[in-house]
Structures are given as C-alpha cells and as structure tokens.
Amino acid sequence: MAAWQRSSASNGTPAPVLSVRNLEVRYFTRAGTVQAVRDVSFDLHAGESIALIGESGCGKTTLGLALLRLLPKGARIVDGEIRYRRRNGQVIDVLQLDQEEIRRFRWQECAMVFQGALNALNPVLRVWDQMLDTARAHAALSRDEVRERSERLLRMVQLEPERVLNAYPHELSGGMRQRVMIAMSLLLDPQIIIYDEPTTALDILTQRAIIEVLRSLRDQLDFSMLFISHDLPLAAELADRVATMYAGKIIEVGDVREIFYNPRHPYTLGLIKAVPPIVGELYDISSIPGTPPNLIEPPSGCSFHPRCPYARERCAREVPPLYEVGSLHTSACHYWQEVKLERQVVETGD
C-alpha cells in the first residue's frame, strides 16, 4: 500500500500521536504583540502525513517550532495544550516537560528538519561526526549502534554511506545534503518528523528525488510527518491531509483530495487558483487581492475578510468557527457553501 493511501486507515484510529489544542503563540516585540499562532487545534495520527500550507508570515514555521518548544527569545506559548502519545501508550503534555525531558523528547520522539537545511550542517565537521553528535546529544547510544543506524538510513535515502559519512558538507550537492538531513532526522527512530520546506531551493529533478525518498521511507518505516510548506504541489504529492493556515489560524482542514478538488475556504481556493497545473491546457489563473494582514492587529471577525470576494458584513463582525463541511473536512468560512472551485480552460495547446 502506498504511503498516501493510508489516510483512511489512520483517520479511523482513535488516539492520535500528537494532539494540539487551542495553541496560542505570541511574539513580544517593541512594535507590539504579534499573534503568530491563534487558537490552533489539530490531531496527527500514527503513520499519517499532514501538510501545513500557507504563505510567508502565516505562522506555520512558528507553529512547527512551538511543537518542539524551540521558539526564539521573545516568543512564548501563552495558552493551549500539546499532548503526545508515546509508543507505550503513555500520554504526555509537551508543555509540562522539564529541560532534560524536552531534550530527550526532541529527536527521540519528534525530530525537525529546518528550513534551509542546506545550511543546517556544520561546515567544519564530517557528516559522520555530526551524526554521532546528534545521536549522543539526545540518546544514549554506542558508537557502533550509531554507525550501523547511520549506514542503514543513508542507504535508504539513496546515498553511499562510506562516501557520505567521510565527506564534509561542502563536498555534497544540495540534494545530497538534504537527504543527509532526512537520514539524520530518522536516526533515533522518532514517531513524528516535522519538515519545514523540505524541497524549497532545490532543483526540479532533485525535488523529485527527495519526494521519492520521503515516500519510500514512509512505506518502510513507521513515523508520522508534519510538513510545513508554501508549495501546494508538494502537499499534493506527500500529504494525506492538508491544513491551510492564514493569519496564525488553521482555516481549513481536509483530506488532500478534498482540499485540492473541493476547497471550501475562499483563501484555499485562491491559493489553488494561483497555482494551476503545468502540463495540459492553459487554465485561468488569478491572484488574491491585497496583502497578508499585520498580526499585531489582525482584522476583526474572519481575518481573511478584507481580501475575500465572498465577504459580507457578518464576516467583519463574527469570527467563523471551523464548520463541518464534509467528511473529515472543516472550513472556517461563514459562507463555505458558496465556495466552489471551477477551473476554466483559457486556451488549448493546438
């Protein structure tokens, strides 16, 4: 069974691996308090892959960092819960862990590959030394165990262990470094991996190779994936479910096919219409008017209302809840019933 077909099975499992409830993250800056993540709730099930999509500044990276409590100085989780279920069934509250516990939680339970992973490797250390450092910082493993795991994982991401382990990062191409990072993220066999923009800044053929690697890893190993991206095609490739973020909130969640073929939030619809397919005819393409809002003072009511073609007076007043709009599909739009994706062919190729 291909990895992306697992969605229905995993949606049925009762206890999620990760359960986020009403999470609120703020940046306290001189200009004011930035409401980077607002009332975010979602579940990630075992073996599932969720794509968190949205444009720059929508809070998606902040959300990823908050899950691992890696927020920079000046940012704080002010409210909410992050519940994590260990492999033995024990449920812990990530926000209550002490420094030592959170260190073990990171990488052993939940690993993150940061945006710009190409620069995440230390340029003066060989790949092997970095593998060893990472493993030892987060778990008690012997040198031989780390070696054995590193070699196995590097082979799984289609790299030659002998060559790569002895190499310095600059001796590897961008795609190879990204695959090293992916192998490293799996080193301690975590249940969850967060990938922040895993294919950004890579060439098309390299992107395809990374996608193939991530797919085959999900077929062979048992982990859940949360990936953060502004890139819709990547979500179409790798996600079981997609969550759209706008102005710090999750505004639509659904099965990947639901989101792409039947989006029910005007913002998701706008994103999809701005990124039409490449192969085939020339479709109409449109932009979303206006610019993303300032998160120090987000718009009243629905934050998208100043840019929304469906907006009415009620939208400026009333914050829309996540309405049930289909099977396991929710949308935070008062007028979701009116939102419909229609694609027009402008010209054929002949």
Place this chain on the structure above:
Amino acid sequence: MTEPLIALDHVSMVFKARRGGVKAVDDVSLSLEAGEVLCLVGESGSGKTTTGKIVAGLLKPTSGSVRFRGQDIWQMDKARFKAYRRAVQIVHQDPYASLNPIHTVFTILATPLQRHGMVRGRAEAVRRVLELLETVDLTPPESFLFKYPHQLSGGQRQRVSIARALTVNPELIVADEATSMVDVSIRVSLLNTLQRLRDELGVGFLFITHDLAIAKYFAWHGRVAVMYLGRVVEFSPTPALINDPQHPYTRALLAAIPEPDPDLTRRKGKLQLRSLDIPSLLHIPPGCSFHPRCPLFEAGLCDVQRPDLVPIDEKRLVACHVVARERTGTIAKHAASPVGISSDPVIGADLGEYGKESS
C-alpha cells in the same frame, strides 16, 4: 529580412576560476524580435542568468557576438551603446537587494529619468514618477512617492524595480526570476502587470526562470529555450514544449515536476535518469553534456559527439542525437549538419526564425 532586436550569435562565457575556466554559457545563439516573449528555463548553474546579463550588456562574452538591431554592441560608439543600454533593461531577482535602502521611491525612479534627460525639472519628474507607479499598479501612487524600500512588501518592491526599468522606455526587459521571491498569491498579480506592459507598451521580455509554470503562464504565445549546463538543448513554442517535450532533459523535467493536483502528480512515475547528480561546470562531460544522466544514451555516439541544436520540424529545435535521428533521419553531430545550424554566423543567425508560431 529585418534585423531582430537582439541576437546572440555563438556566444560563450568563460569565467576564470582557481581550478581553470568555468564555461557558464557555451555556444548559445538566440534572437528576439521587438515585443516578443522568450523564456529561458533552466536549473541552477544552467547559465540562464549569465545569458540574461549578456543580453543586457552587463557582461561581455568571451566569444561570439551580441547584436542590437544588427550592430555588435561591443563595437558601438559611446552614444549608440548608451541608446542600447536604455533600450534593454534588467529586473533582478531579489527585490530586497536591488533597491538602495537609503533612497525613497521617488529618488529611485527620478534619478534615471534625470540622468537620461527624460524629464526637465522637478515638477515633470514628479508627474512622470506618478505615471510610472500607476503603470505598475502601485496605487494610489502619491502614497508611495516618499516611502523607503523597507516600508514596502516584497511584491511592492519588485513593482518599483519594474517601474525603474520602465523609466527609460525600454524595448526589452530582461526579467531574471523577477517573480520567484514573492508569495504565490502576489506572484500572479505581478505576472499580470508584466503581461499588461507587454500588451499595452509592446515591451519585449526575456524571462528567466526555473519555474516552468511561470514560463507557461507568461509565455504561452512566446517561445521557451531550455538550458542545461550552459547550452540551449531545446527551443520551441511554449505549448509544444509543455505538452510534447522532445529533448530527454526537458522530458525528465516535465515528468518530474510536482503538480498541484494529487491524482495527476501521484501518477508520475519514478525518475528515469541514469544519474541524479548534475555534473560540475568544472568537469562538463564530453559529447552531449546530458549523456551521463540520459535514458536515451548511446555509447560511442552521445559521449563522443556533441549534438548541435537542429530543427526537428518547422517550429522546434532540439540538441539530441537520438531525437534528431528519429525525427529527421540524420544525427545532430557537428560535422554534418544537413538541415540546421552551421558554424557560419550568417546562417546561424537565422536560428531566431525557428520555433516561432507559424500563425
């Protein structure tokens, strides 16, 4: 035959490096008519930016010639060269780096107007700057006049860069990844603005991008040149390139590209390449530079003879021995180029006629 606006003729560019020369652009011939849109598509290191800089006269090629309305730009007298530099403007990729942070939008736009004697006096400069801001959809224009770059969003900055290029009424804009640094929702409106400039002002575009989607939506009525390791490997009208690619590299790109459609994109098969790694520009493979990765590779041919860019039908040019043989019955080797491009520059210049829509 009228002279094309810009013609590159067997242009190569070698950069000196510590470990020998890096051939960033290798024997590229291209031409652009006034008002035409040509997309240069390629991955990092393919030489597309260098080619753009050569077209804009910012780099002097190490060999080959660049002609503007038939005249070699590097043989021009000062006045002519200045006129050419006015006619061809470049918009850079990074709107955060290409605008001087200590100047206001007004200064950024008024300086070239005054420098090139396009306006007299401050009042006229203000009027023209307001007009330009309106042209690039920065409205109301008055509110942008005295803003500094840091007060603008990425998309707005890029619009200022475009307005700056328009100050001198160019005939051709070289847009180097001009839309790649802005968010998707903004990108489309930026593309629409550029498209309007093309339609209303008749400005031609050399559009440089790594993104085939941008090429498709901006240059549907134009042509695309696909570059790989410094060479043009396929040159074709856009619809044909997107839906019926010929060169194995172009085919691999289109087969690999993720689509924003789960069913469509998950039907894509595994990469059919013999190697994933792009060779270094310091060690470009002999023969066809794509041969170490190419699924159509034939030993003794592709690793020995370099394929020329030859016509395979009335509209398209492809640099591949195997494709050329299948389509025309002859191989695209250098010595025997029966249909296409000889190294004679006069014949080579006709290259610009290929790949155009016959309509």
